[in-house]
Amino acid sequence: MLLKRTNIEEKLQRTRLKQSTSNSILNDVEAIFNQVDENHKVLSKRVLGADDSTTNDFNFDELETNKIYHVNQIKEVCIDYRLRFLDTKYFKGKLPQEALAKIKHLEEVHNTTIAGYKIVAPSKLFKLENADDPLLFAPMGNGYYYLIHKWGNDLNPLRKWLMMPFKNFENLVFTTLLVSFLATFLVPDGLFSNGMTPSQFWMIFFFMFKSIGAIVIYYGFAAGKNFNTAIWDSKYFNA
Numbered sequence: 360m361l362l363k364r365t366n367i368e369e370k371l372q373r374t375r376l377k378q379s380t381s382n383s384i385l386n387d388v389e390a391i392f393n394q395v396d397e398n399h400k401v402l403s404k405r406v407l408g409a410d411d412s413t414t415n416d417f418n419f420d421e422l423e424t425n426k427i428y429h430v431n432q433i434k435e436v437c438i439d440y441r442l443r444f445l446d447t448k449y450f451k452g453k454l455p456q457e458a459l460a461k462i463k464h465l466e467e468v469h470n471t472t473i474a475g476y477k478i479v480a481p482s483k484l485f486k487l488e489n490a491d492d493p494l495l496f497a498p499m500g501n502g503y504y505y506l507i508h509k510w511g512n513d514l515n516p517l518r519k520w521l522m523m524p525f526k527n528f529e530n531l532v533f534t535t536l537l538v539s540f541l542a543t544f545l546v547p548d549g550l551f552s553n554g555m556t557p558s559q560f561w562m563i564f565f566f567m568f569k570s571i572g573a574i575v576i577y578y579g580f581a582a583g584k585n586f587n588t589a590i591w592d593s594k595y596f597n598a
Contacts, residue, residue, distance in 0.1 A: 364516050365519065366514075367442070371428055371432060374436055386587065391499075415500075416471045417499060420462070425497070426507075427504075427505055428506060429503055430502040433479060434592070437502060437587070439522070439587075440514060440519055441516050442479050442481055442487060442591065443481070443482050443590065444592050445478060445592065446475075446478075447495070449485045450478050450485055451485060458495055458508035466585070474497075475499045476496065478496070480493040493510060495507045495508045525586055525587055525588050526588065526589070535572050535575055540567075
């Protein structure tokens with residue numbers, strides 16, 4: 360049976376529900392925004408331009424609460440699935456017509472010019488065109504973002520588990536130990552003597568761990584890779 364592909368928007372919704380109910384989100388956001396300076400700078404550059412806007416003047420009565428996410432919720436999902444959350448000026452794919460239509464509709468409904476767009480997508484989408492699951496956000500200020508549009512294909516259902524070793528240093532060490540342990544069992548029982556003793560097993564395990572660990576370290580440094588916790592909002596390709 361084929362595994363269902365992972366919808367990142369659904370994962371974001373589940374992450375948000377862990378922290379608050381949908382009925383309280385809009386009230387919480389509006390209470391925070393009452394303290395925000397209304398005289399924010401309106402920037403002229405548009406969706407794929409280089410603007411630094413951190414807030415947009417939305418009409419709260421017209422917002423859909425299920426599309427409001429805090430940066431901490433976005434960060435958690437990006438780290439779990441090794442995704443990036445970057446300004447659209449780094450995005451090298453094409454925005455679909457449906458996304459542009461939604462932007463135009465939002466600007467008409469809210470009577471504003473939206474700026475400061477960001478996208479959640481795999482790292483390669485910020486260098487090459489691809490069909491994986493991008494999500495387009497607009498900043499609302501105070502760490503909140505409004506989801507405008509999701510397009511493309513859902514992620515591989517195993518992506519979270521495949522990216523787990525790269526989540527942080529502890530996961531990488533645990534994975535290396537586990538792979539080394541499994542590799543030790545693959546060594547033929549009579550390779551060094553008639554029967555493998557416990558001391559021989561642990562000596563082979565230690566050798567496997569050093570060898571696999573050296574490969575992991577070499578690949579990490581040679582390819583300039585980093586952990587999910589460090590790259591989720593990094594604009595550097597070799598981060």
